[in-house]
Amino acid sequence: DTEVTQTPKHLVMGMTNKKSLKxxxxxxxxAMYWYKQKAKKPPELMFVYxxxxxxxxxxxxxxxxxxxxxxxxxxxxxxxLQPEDSALYLCASSQDKGEPYGYTFxxxxxxxxx
Amino acid sequence: GENVEQHPSxxxxxxxxxxxxxxxxxxxxxxxxxxxxxxxxKRPQLIIDIRSNVGEKKDQRIAVTLxxxxxxxxxxxxxTQPEDSAVYFCAAxxxxxxxYKYIFGTGTRxxxxx
Numbered sequence: 001d002t003e004v005t006q007t008p009k010h011l012v013m014g015m016t017n018k019k020s021l022k023x024x025x026x027x028x029x030x031a032m033y034w035y036k037q038k039a040k041k042p043p044e045l046m047f048v049y050x051x052x053x054x055x056x057x058x059x060x061x062x063x064x065x066x067x068x069x070x071x072x073x074x075x076x077x078x079x080x081l082q083p084e085d086s087a088l089y090l091c092a093s094s095q096d097k098g099e100p101y102g103y104t105f106x107x108x109x110x111x112x113x114x
Numbered sequence: 115g116e117n118v119e120q121h122p123s124x125x126x127x128x129x130x131x132x133x134x135x136x137x138x139x140x141x142x143x144x145x146x147x148x149x150x151x152x153x154x155x156k157r158p159q160l161i162i163d164i165r166s167n168v169g170e171k172k173d174q175r176i177a178v179t180l181x182x183x184x185x186x187x188x189x190x191x192x193x194t195q196p197e198d199s200a201v202y203f204c205a206a207x208x209x210x211x212x213x214y215k216y217i218f219g220t221g222t223r224x225x226x227x228x
Contacts, residue, residue: 045216
């Protein structure tokens with residue numbers, strides 16, 4: 001299995017809703033990432049998990065809350081979002097063996113906040 | 115802070131011609147440089163990468179060159195085809211908090227004209 005699977009593919013939520021994005025990989029990768037991508041812009045790093053521990057938080061607002069229940073799963077919990085948070089949310093994974101490796105990206109969740 | 119500059123932002127070539135995209139990075143400790151292709155509405159996909167101990171790498175019609183002294187790296191696509199039309203992102207690795215993250219360039223929209 002060489003895929004990173006993200007669900008849902010599309011999500012529309014109100015500013016008072018609570019929702020979660022899910023990401024799963026079975027490649028044995030021990031580094032997992034959340035990125036946010038706005039139209040015509042590069043992916044912007046939000047969080048990095050290494051061996052199921054949060055290692056990087058790029059000063060992301062607390063209305064985004066990541067969780068890594070095990071080495072294959074990564075969640076992003078959303079609460080009280082703003083319309084400007086509408087974007088494509090990408091999960092990625094890579095090997096973590098003391099040197100950098102390329103990412104495998106999931107197909108993303110297109111989030112619209114209304 | 116760390117950044118990656120990418121040029122040009124848009125590039126149009128005739129089918130069969132070559133395309134070159136250039137990136138410059140700021141962190142001299144960066145040692146891994148991946149390139150991603152993102153088609154409209156799809157995920158970024160790793161197409162080629164290079165490590166700092168190598169000056170050039172080739173995979174069929176795609177090649178990447180690296181000049182560590184000048185902190186430049188470039189993507190070369192030969193014999194371009196319409197299906198090469200996409201946005202291309204370069205990236206450079208940064209070590210942070212015991213793991214790696216990537217700083218992305220701003221992207222190049224490549225159009226191959228049939």
